[in-house]
Amino acid sequence: EMTKYYIVEVKYCGPNRNDAKHVDLERYEIMTTPPRIIATGEVCTGGYLGASRNTARYAHGVYDSLSAAEYALQTGPLRYQRFRRDPLDDFPYNVLAVYRPGRLPPMSDEALDQWLEYSVDISADDTHMDLVRQAGALRYEVEEEGYSVTMERMLSALEGLRDKARRGLDD
Template sequence: RMTKYYVVEVEYCGPNPYDVQNVDIDRYEITTTPPRISATGDVCTYGFLGTYNNVARYALGEYDSLAAAEYSVQTESLRGHQYRRDPEEDLPPDVQAVYRLGRYAPVTDDVLGQWLENSVDISADDTDTDLVRQAGALRYELEEEGHYCVTPARMLSALETLRDKARRGIDD
């Protein structure tokens, strides 16, 4: 019997999607184990598999080769996006490949905080518009310098936190 390969989309669907612990859950897995519907245990090669702990799973097809499965992920699901592949040594035995959106891994809260404190000068007078303007450029800069990615919402939130700190400093 020839080995079959299955593509499964894993997607975070819970609260606070931009929090660092949730932002990198989304992925496409290529596995040699047929996906099963969580409610019934039935094998399902295309369709909704279920949700558990705020994570939804979808079967996206069955393929005769790893190359065909990878091609489908790269040309259909990830078409037009930058993506990265997890290192093979990090994968469970039945998982052949994992693809995630984005060129780089998400930045941790600590690294983002340190980087911003060294990279920007946020004052108590900065308006929301000022912060929005800075957020885009800073996201690009962080990616180029630090090889991390950050969502627009998360970057803006971090800048607002710095502005709030500056405002509290004035009030004290």
């Protein structure tokens, strides 16, 4: 019996989805045991497997080799994402490889807030479009530092700074 390789996507589906601490829960696992539907236990190689503890799982096919599964990750429906391979420190024995979306690890909320304190000048009268323009440029700078941050997270941080500036005017 030849070993088969299965791709399973793991996605956080609980509250506060844009929180940096949840970003790193998202991953693609290449496993040697067939994925099963959580509710019924039946084998499923394509589609939604169910969710438990704020984490949803999706099956993305069956492959004849590890390299075929890795190639599918890079060229299939997921090809528009950039991946980084994770060290396999705390995964079960049947998980052979783990890929995280994004080329770079996410910047923590604390680090982002600290970095923004020194990097930006947000004023009380900045419009939403001003913040959107700035967010795009700042995301690029964060990547230059070796980290990633989602557009939503960057925007909410900038809105927070603008609200703080507005409160400062009211005092």
